[in-house]
Amino acid sequence: MTAFNDFAIARAVHVFSVLIWIGGVAFVTLVLLPACREMAAPREQLELFERLEHRFAPIARWTVLLAGLSGLWLTWRLGVWERFTDPLGWWWMHGMVGVWTLFALMLYVLEPFVLPRVFARLAERDPVGMMARIQRLHRVLLGASLAVVLGAVAGSHGGWMF
Secondary structure, three states, X not given: OOOOOHHHHHHHHHHHHHHHHHHHHHHHHHHHHHHHHHHOOHHHHHHHHHHHXXXXXXXXXXXXXXXXXXXXXXXXXXXXXXXXXXXXXXXXXXXXXXXXXXXXXXXXXXXXXXXXXXXXXXXXXXXXXXHHHHHHHHHHHHHHHHHHHHHHHHHHOOOOOO
């Protein structure tokens, strides 16, 4: 094999990025948040969560960026822009862009600039309720992410054509 296969590399980068990113969201949602809520006193739960989750944030930022860039490259390289208008395939293409946009907004704008102040203020009033909100938000984001991953894998292989 002597040819450079940009498509294979882009697809591998895309799958790798989504695996690390959504796998990390699953870990935070299903393991880290419940452990923080069980192990720490109510007033210390948010601090513990933020201290531990802070280590994953740079990884999430890089993998979300790589997933977005590789997804854009794959859409351009394959010339599949029409999938965004296809009535049978629209939902998973829009789903990928929608989930990516939510996480990009969260990781690049809300987490660094907005959420620390909001979380601190809400946790001061109701620390248990604040952690419950964070856990619910993570569950919703994980559920949406997994649905889109399933739809995108099946859809990109013709599995959603009826």
